[in-house]
Amino acid sequence: MKTRNLFLVVIGLVLLLESGARADGDDWRKLNPKEKDKIRRNYERWEKLPPRDKEHLREEWDRWNRMPQDRRDQLKQRFEDHRRGQD
Amino acid sequence: MENREGTPLEGACRNYEEDLVLYYYAETGVSERTMIEQHLAQCSRCRKFVDDLVRVLPQMAPKPELPQPFWNDYFRETVAKLDEQTARQNWWRRWLVPLNGWLVPAFGTVAIAVFAIALMLEKGHFKSTTETVSPNIPAEVLVDSNQLEFFKSLEILESLSTLEQQDRAQPERKSSHTESERGTQAA
Numbered sequence: 001m002k003t004r005n006l007f008l009v010v011i012g013l014v015l016l017l018e019s020g021a022r023a024d025g026d027d028w029r030k031l032n033p034k035e036k037d038k039i040r041r042n043y044e045r046w047e048k049l050p051p052r053d054k055e056h057l058r059e060e061w062d063r064w065n066r067m068p069q070d071r072r073d074q075l076k077q078r079f080e081d082h083r084r085g086q087d
Numbered sequence: 088m089e090n091r092e093g094t095p096l097e098g099a100c101r102n103y104e105e106d107l108v109l110y111y112y113a114e115t116g117v118s119e120r121t122m123i124e125q126h127l128a129q130c131s132r133c134r135k136f137v138d139d140l141v142r143v144l145p146q147m148a149p150k151p152e153l154p155q156p157f158w159n160d161y162f163r164e165t166v167a168k169l170d171e172q173t174a175r176q177n178w179w180r181r182w183l184v185p186l187n188g189w190l191v192p193a194f195g196t197v198a199i200a201v202f203a204i205a206l207m208l209e210k211g212h213f214k215s216t217t218e219t220v221s222p223n224i225p226a227e228v229l230v231d232s233n234q235l236e237f238f239k240s241l242e243i244l245e246s247l248s249t250l251e252q253q254d255r256a257q258p259e260r261k262s263s264h265t266e267s268e269r270g271t272q273a274a
Contacts, residue, residue, distance in 0.1 A: 003191050003192070003195070006195075007195045007198075007199075010195070010199055011199060011202070014199055014202070014203050027229075027230070027231075027232040027235055028229040028230070028235065031235070035239060038238075038239060039224070039235060039238045039239055040223055040224060042238045042239070042241040042242070043223060043224050043228065043238050044223055045241070046238065046241060057241065057244050057245065060244040060245075060247050060248075061237050061240070061244055063247070064240065064243070064244060064247060074254065075243065075247070075250045075251070075254065076243065078250050078253060078254060079242070079243050079246065079250055082246075082250070082253075
């Protein structure tokens with residue numbers, strides 16, 4: 001009886017840890033390699049920015065999130081057009 | 088009470104009848120036995136009653152006397168059956184007894200390991216883990232969808248003000264462009 005209970009507890013812990021680890025990394029795993037590479041490059045660049053620029057970008061992020069979806073789409077489209085023009 | 092020949096047992100003294108039956112079966116105490124024996128020495132009716140008990144009762148409930156060879160065979164057969172049963176039950180236990188101390192924990196560990204590996208293989212956990220390990224990005228960023236989205240949108244954020252200025256300027260340019268077009272068409 002004691003061994004069986006111990007076995008069940010261990011199985012339960014394994015399942016719990018496995019599901020937790022899976023849930024934690026899900027967003028990152030769902031990204032395609034191109035997106036992952038982009039995030040990695042941007043993160044490295046972000047690391048080297050001075051604190052004032054970091055703070056500014058955080059504020060811009062908050063402002064971006066407060067924008068209506070159509071406005072965001074519009075700006076995103078403009079950004080893509082601009083980038084294609086540069087290429 | 089009647090014996091087999093139909094001769095009724097003659098009655099003993101009323102006070103002694105029950106005690107005499109117990110006396111016959113030797114189930115009386117020492118003092119009672121002494122008292123009954125003293126009474127038997129004086130009372131011929133009770134003596135006759137005891138004699139009748141000695142004569143009649145063994146015939147009523149004869150003891151089954153089985154011959155000694157029967158008991159010898161019985162003992163031999165019982166021992167043989169027990170040996171056979173013990174041998175039949177324990178052939179596998181003899182193999183498992185040395186493993187008994189660590190068999191259950193070992194089996195449990197192997198089962199857990201197999202289960203965990205099967206679970207990870209089924210969901211492609213190994214592949215994704217090895218492929219997506221990013222030593223440069225801390226885990227707290229990888230697990231936070233908001234942070235991931237932030238770093239994904241970093242370029243837009245950097246040029247957000249410029250984009251907005253362009254967006255404000257563009258309609259003006261567009262409107263002035265259409266006005267000039269109208270002027271040309273009118274001319």
